[in-house]
Amino acid sequence: MAAGLVISAPASGVGKTTLTLALARAWRNRGLNVQCFKSGPDYIDPAFHAAATGRASVNVDSWAMDRATIAHLVSRGADADVVLAEGSMGLFDGVAARGVSGTGATADIAQMLGWPVLLVIDPSGQAQTAAAIAAGLRDYRPGVRLAGVVLNRIASPRHENLVRHALIEAGINVFGALPRHAEISLPKRHLGLVQAEEQAEIGTLIDEAARFVAEHVDLDAVLRSAAAWSPQPAANGLNVTPPGQRIAIARDAAFSFVYPHMLEAWRAAGAEIQPFSPLADEAPDASADVCWLPGGYPELHAGTIAANARFRSSLRAFAETRPVHGECGGYMVLGEGLTDADGIRHEMTGLLGLETSFAKRRMHLGYRLAALAGPMPGHQVGARLRGHEFHYSTILAQPDTPLAVVHDATGAVIAETGSRRGHATGTFFHLIAEDR
Known part of the structure; x- marks a missing residue:
């Protein structure tokens, strides 16, 4: 006990x-x-x-x-x-x-x-x-x-x-x-x-x-x-559907914010997780059927990400046939450009039209409830996703089709709707759970 x-x-x-x-x-x-x-x-x-x-x-x-x-x-x-x-x-x-x-x-x-x-x-x-x-x-x-x-x-x-x-x-x-x-x-x-x-x-x-x-x-x-x-046996596990059978996930100092229970739930459901490092100019595994870019600190490594041509070109090629999803920092890297704290713009992967800036920092913090207007890896249209948003970036442009209607914990609609274009999707919130 x-x-x-x-x-x-x-x-x-x-x-x-x-x-x-x-x-x-x-x-x-x-x-x-x-x-x-x-x-x-x-x-x-x-x-x-x-x-x-x-x-x-x-x-x-x-x-x-x-x-x-x-x-x-x-x-x-x-x-x-x-x-x-x-x-x-x-x-x-x-x-x-x-x-x-x-x-x-x-x-x-x-x-x-x-x-x-x-x-x-x-x-x-x-x-x-x-x-x-x-x-x-x-x-x-x-x-x-x-x-x-x-x-x-x-x-x-x-x-x-x-x-x-x-x-x-x-x-x-x-x-x-x-x-x-x-x-x-x-x-x-x-x-x-x-x-x-x-x-x-x-x-x-x-x-x-x-x-x-x-x-x-x-x-x-x-x-x-x-x-x-002494814990009582749980009636059921996590209500989590893996985004794919083989998941290529970015994992390094720029892409490290992911909830451990999500990775465990994916593995428990039979998914295989294949880490790769964008900062090392690595490509997602060719055998993967989905690519996931977690949040992290891309603003501290924006110059390296912009210079890593193999990572950027391979991700674009991957997205021609398979889904790619980004959360927060990963979402920013899927965009056209990221302006760092010194006001220098760095070209990102261009899978989405998102433009973000850290030159004028503004904190975005709080729980998010998103009703999906379009599918994203592991979740269908209409799914209600619960997550949390915490970043200092400012949206300069978010021109693509909104991914979801997103509310904060008070029920107010917020502007950070996420985006979808082709096989690419992204959100500013980090997914914690889906409503049962």
């Missing part, structure tokens, strides 16, 4: 990921099997989880997924000793309108699974007020249980004593307090953390975080606070 725990916080940026990785590695170093999950649509953190635990991590999302899908995904923790679900943003932060099984808030997952919440609190610039915040989170929603807190970025012993005393008076367990420690900060860029596979020293960084947390946090007390959990 596993011990289940949710790692959350009052807000983003207070240390959830670092604490999750440190706890996972520290317990693994003690010989425990640790399984991690990510609550919400973050596609970067699961790779860090895998680096810390040696086990693949997947996303669980109450806005996009029903309870059966979430149960199926978390059942992979059945053979673990400890199961950790890392939250996103603040504990109760989600969208205003309910989705499939919730609003996308971490609290939904905690309540659904019956796991208590370990809060990371950063009391910088405050003292006793941190206890009021923790008590408010504890009491805000019936059915969500608080295990206790770990304090992060404590300024001094006096600071710790003030905060710790106030928390204890409020009846809240304090499992430890972490002084400021710059050596375990994870590097960031505009879409979040620099990806795990791009950091050669990630193992060393996680080891140092585990050592530091083990020195300042009562690991045994945290483990005792977790809920005994």
